[in-house]
Amino acid sequence: MTKDSPMSTVVPVMVPMPAERPYSYAVPEDMRVEPGSIVRVPLGPREVAGIVWDGPGEAVAAKRLRAISAVFDCPPISEEMRRFVDWVASYTLSPPGMVARMLLRAPAAFDPEPPTEGLRLVDGMGPDRLTAARERVMEMAGDGQAWTRAGLAHAAGVSSSVIEGLRSQGVFETVSIPPRPLVAAPDPTFGRATLTDGQAAAAARLREKAGTDAFSVTLIDGVTGSGKTEVYFEAVAAALERGKQVLILIPEIALTQAFLERFHNRFGAKPAEWHSDLAPKKRERVWRQVAEGQLRVVAGARSALFLPFRELGLIVIDEEHDPAYKQEDRVFYNARDMGVVRGHIGGFPVVLASATPSLESRVNANQGRYERIVLSSRFADAALPDLATVDMRKAAPERGGFLSPVLIEEMKKTLARGEQSLLFLNRRGYAPLTLCRVCGHRFQCPDCSSWLVEHRFRGQLVCHHCGYNEPRPEACPECGTLDHLVACGPGVERITEEVDRLFPDARTIMLSSDMMGGVKRLRLELEAIEKGEADIIIGTQLVAKGHNFPGMTLVGVVDADLGLANGDPRAAERTFQLLAQVTGRAGRTGRKSLGLLQTYQPEHPVMRAIVTGDAEAFYDRETAERERAGLPPFGRLAAIIVSAATRMEAEGHARGLRRAAPQAPEIDVLGPAEAPLAVVAGRHRFRLLVHGARRSDIQGFLRDLLKAGPKPRGSVRVQVDIDPQSFL
DNA sequence: AGCACGCCGACT
DNA sequence: GTCGGCGTGCTC
Numbered sequence: 001m002t003k004d005s006p007m008s009t010v011v012p013v014m015v016p017m018p019a020e021r022p023y024s025y026a027v028p029e030d031m032r033v034e035p036g037s038i039v040r041v042p043l044g045p046r047e048v049a050g051i052v053w054d055g056p057g058e059a060v061a062a063k064r065l066r067a068i069s070a071v072f073d074c075p076p077i078s079e080e081m082r083r084f085v086d087w088v089a090s091y092t093l094s095p096p097g098m099v100a101r102m103l104l105r106a107p108a109a110f111d112p113e114p115p116t117e118g119l120r121l122v123d124g125m126g127p128d129r130l131t132a133a134r135e136r137v138m139e140m141a142g143d144g145q146a147w148t149r150a151g152l153a154h155a156a157g158v159s160s161s162v163i164e165g166l167r168s169q170g171v172f173e174t175v176s177i178p179p180r181p182l183v184a185a186p187d188p189t190f191g192r193a194t195l196t197d198g199q200a201a202a203a204a205r206l207r208e209k210a211g212t213d214a215f216s217v218t219l220i221d222g223v224t225g226s227g228k229t230e231v232y233f234e235a236v237a238a239a240l241e242r243g244k245q246v247l248i249l250i251p252e253i254a255l256t257q258a259f260l261e262r263f264h265n266r267f268g269a270k271p272a273e274w275h276s277d278l279a280p281k282k283r284e285r286v287w288r289q290v291a292e293g294q295l296r297v298v299a300g301a302r303s304a305l306f307l308p309f310r311e312l313g314l315i316v317i318d319e320e321h322d323p324a325y326k327q328e329d330r331v332f333y334n335a336r337d338m339g340v341v342r343g344h345i346g347g348f349p350v351v352l353a354s355a356t357p358s359l360e361s362r363v364n365a366n367q368g369r370y371e372r373i374v375l376s377s378r379f380a381d382a383a384l385p386d387l388a389t390v391d392m393r394k395a396a397p398e399r400g401g402f403l404s405p406v407l408i409e410e411m412k413k414t415l416a417r418g419e420q421s422l423l424f425l426n427r428r429g430y431a432p433l434t435l436c437r438v439c440g441h442r443f444q445c446p447d448c449s450s451w452l453v454e455h456r457f458r459g460q461l462v463c464h465h466c467g468y469n470e471p472r473p474e475a476c477p478e479c480g481t482l483d484h485l486v487a488c489g490p491g492v493e494r495i496t497e498e499v500d501r502l503f504p505d506a507r508t509i510m511l512s513s514d515m516m517g518g519v520k521r522l523r524l525e526l527e528a529i530e531k532g533e534a535d536i537i538i539g540t541q542l543v544a545k546g547h548n549f550p551g552m553t554l555v556g557v558v559d560a561d562l563g564l565a566n567g568d569p570r571a572a573e574r575t576f577q578l579l580a581q582v583t584g585r586a587g588r589t590g591r592k593s594l595g596l597l598q599t600y601q602p603e604h605p606v607m608r609a610i611v612t613g614d615a616e617a618f619y620d621r622e623t624a625e626r627e628r629a630g631l632p633p634f635g636r637l638a639a640i641i642v643s644a645a646t647r648m649e650a651e652g653h654a655r656g657l658r659r660a661a662p663q664a665p666e667i668d669v670l671g672p673a674e675a676p677l678a679v680v681a682g683r684h685r686f687r688l689l690v691h692g693a694r695r696s697d698i699q700g701f702l703r704d705l706l707k708a709g710p711k712p713r714g715s716v717r718v719q720v721d722i723d724p725q726s727f728l
Numbered sequence: 729a730g731c732a733c734g735c736c737g738a739c740t
Numbered sequence: 741g742t743c744g745g746c747g748t749g750c751t752c
Contacts, residue, residue: 013752017729023752044751045731057752064752101729330729 010057010065013041013050014085016101018094022053024060026067033068036076038110040069049104051077072110075291077103077308080346087345088338091727094331102306102331106287108280113288115176118146119163125171133158137166146175181294182285183270188237190268193230202373203234209349210238210314217340219320219365220353222375223384224584228353229259231375232316233266235351240267240296244313244348248299249335251324252545254519255526259299259318267297274300274307277519302327302335305342313348315339319545320352320361321577336361337727344728355584356577359626362619385555385586385593387611389602401498402490407556407596408502414554415506415535419591422549423495423538424582425558428464428512430456430494431487434472441478455514456493495558496538503536511539544581553593555586560597560607569629573622576606576615583610654688 011033012022025041027033037052047069085103089096121141127134136156141147153160166172195203202220209216222228239246250256254277264270272286272295289295291308298304302325305315317325317339325335336352343350352361352370365372395404403411403423414421431454434443443452445463452461454472462469475482487494496510509525522542529537532551537543563575579597587593599607609618654667667688 010752015752017751019751025752041752043730046751048730060752066752098729 012053012057014053014100015050016104017097019097024057038072038074042066074110092333106284109284109287113179118175118177119172120146120175122173133162186267186269188240191266199227202231206235207238210235215344216349217370218351219370219372221357224355226375239314245309245311246297246314248316250318251322271297271299274304316351318353320354321358356580383587385595387595389607390596390598391602392600420552421536421554423556426541427491429453429491433488436476437484437486438481439479492538506535508536509534550589552586555583555595557597560599579610
């Protein structure tokens with residue numbers, strides 16, 4: 001701040017809206033701000049929280065200049081974090097204001113948490129008359145500590161009016177109790193795990209890295225059950241010992257309660273959680289305590305990357321291949337990559353862990369940008385399941401069924417041994433397509449033209465792309481014929497029906513992300529399964545994610561081919577990862593276990609890779625294939641998302657882009673039907689896949705597209721989606 | 729992203 | 741006659 005200026009100083013303030021640069025605000029004479037300060041500023045008709053940014057404030061017409069209304073009593077956002085925001089904005093081609101907005105997502109946290117009112121015994125004061133109730137209270141409070149009124153009443157077994165009576169006599173004085181930390185401090189020496197030789201070597205290497213102030217990326221590549229978590233916990237311990245905060249990113253943390261337990265066993269306390277299901281109050285407290293440095297470890301979903309850490313010294317990204325790390329609205333980013341960048345900016349190590357690493361991380365490791373540590377054997381006596389394909393052309397299911405006799409036979413055996421079976425089918429609902437047997441009418445979404453999926457339990461037809469739904473009709477809307485609608489293909493509901501028919505006495509549980517009762521119910525069901533309260537589990541991809549099912553010795557993949565033919569360049573990789581993860585759920589206790597893949601293409605590279613366990617060969621092949629096609633992970637523009645009302649309009653954008661960029665690349669338009677993306681207010685998001693362009697050209701593309709390209713009514717919103725190989 | 733302003737259809 | 745739909749435009 002300049003002292004000599006008679007005018008009030010002007011500072012840049014990043015406001016939470018799509019502004020391309022910070023806005024300028026006047027600082028009142030008696031106000032002190034510094035870069036990073038969180039301030040309240042007037043913006044149009046309202047007031048918002050913004051962050052004082054770096055550099056001198058830009059000159060702005062005096063008439064427009066408004067003054068900061070208040071500075072929040074909150075630790076300033078660190079310089080590292082501000083550079084991170086700028087970097088993410090420039091890399092994702094989003095307005096920095098929108099990135100800053102992700103950081104300001106806990107509005108009530110900017111003011112300090114109000115201390116709670118406590119009561120403490122005043123020395124030498126006693127009550128006028130001593131009753132039995134009063135005596136108990138005096139005894140409890142005799143330790144000289146401050147108590148909350150309700151806490152003391154509860155502990156002494158009296159009503160709070162007894163306490164109130166004593167307080168009005170002056171026996172108690174009112175003191176303020178500082179807010180209690182959300183979780184206890186983790187103790188790096190608490191529950192040291194016993195590690196196998198391979199694990200110990202990996203842990204030592206990670207400890208070495210996490211014990212220094214230097215950026216590095218380490219990829220821990222270990223089969224499911226090889227103890228990756230225990231190994232990276234040692235890196236966490238090393239960072240904690242250095243007095244650093246630690247961030248552990250986990251996809252779908254709301255469902256991963258088991259992880260919190262394991263952390264607790266190792267560190268004697270739970271980590272703080274951060275995800276979108278967090279209650280607002282808790283959310284604020286986590287944000288605040290991270291900013292103050294009270295919380296040392298946060299386990300969170302991708303948005304935890306934007307928490308205001310002040311002493312961050314390690315990021316672990318578990319299941320780094322998981323597509324849930326990719327945010328595909330507003331600011332498009334992949335938290336795995338932005339995590340690496342955060343480590344680079346902060347000068348600290350980053351650890352990526354996965355049993356099925358993404359191609360791009362593997363390429364980065366092969367080229368020496370990341371260090372790769374392989375954990376090749378399963379922990380203790382946990383054995384990998386035997387894996388085999390079931391050729392559905394030879395072992396076809398009975399008419400009307402979807403389970404091959406081969407699989408049914410194994411389920412019978414498993415049931416007889418009192419062990420659990422898992423049937424995996426990555427498709428929610430009852431049937432993916434409904435048609436009229438009389439006229440051939442197919443039920444389609446009126447908003448986005450994909451097939452409506454029947455949800456029989458709910459009695460609805462639902463669009464899985466945009467959420468449109470209608471009650472399932474009795475008659476065909478086209479020809480009016482009653483009772484001739486037929487469900488085509490299976491979903492988990494239909495498989496559950498088949499299982500109930502085949503095994504009427506077995507205890508079955510169906511797990512699906514759209515299940516009634518939400519996350520809470522899912523958690524309970526998962527717990528029940530772990531306790532062995534079910535024999536057969538039928539589930540969508542959520543069963544592939546990190547749960548331990550100790551009694552599970554059979555995994556059947558109902559349709560292993562699903563997802564291979566959807567036009568996504570990552571289809572094979574994704575399918576491989578999903579199948580490897582889901583079959584890895586079996587045999588965790590060392591019992592002999594089996595995984596069966598029902599497929600019509602047993603010779604497909606994905607099936608071969610799963611059955612032979614040769615992930616290396618598969619990845620090499622896939623990498624070469626991508627390189628030939630000019631696709632990611634080779635550092636090129638992957639996709640532009642345009643918002644358009646129709647496919648024709650999206651094609652128009654694509655033509656404009658082709659014209660605007662003469663060196664241009666091939667552009668494919670993927671509509672909502674092929675690329676499931678959110679549909680907003682009647683407009684659809686189309687993905688323009690651009691082959692072979694360099695990222696440095698993107699800015700130009702977009703400028704030209706917006707300037708010279710066809711502009712069919714309304715705003716053209718363009719977003720960039722990049723799967724990079726290297727981005728530092 | 730919010731939020732106001734502004735111009736056309738079904739109702740207290 | 742008004743309530744209310746979302747299209748367009750602006751925010752230091």
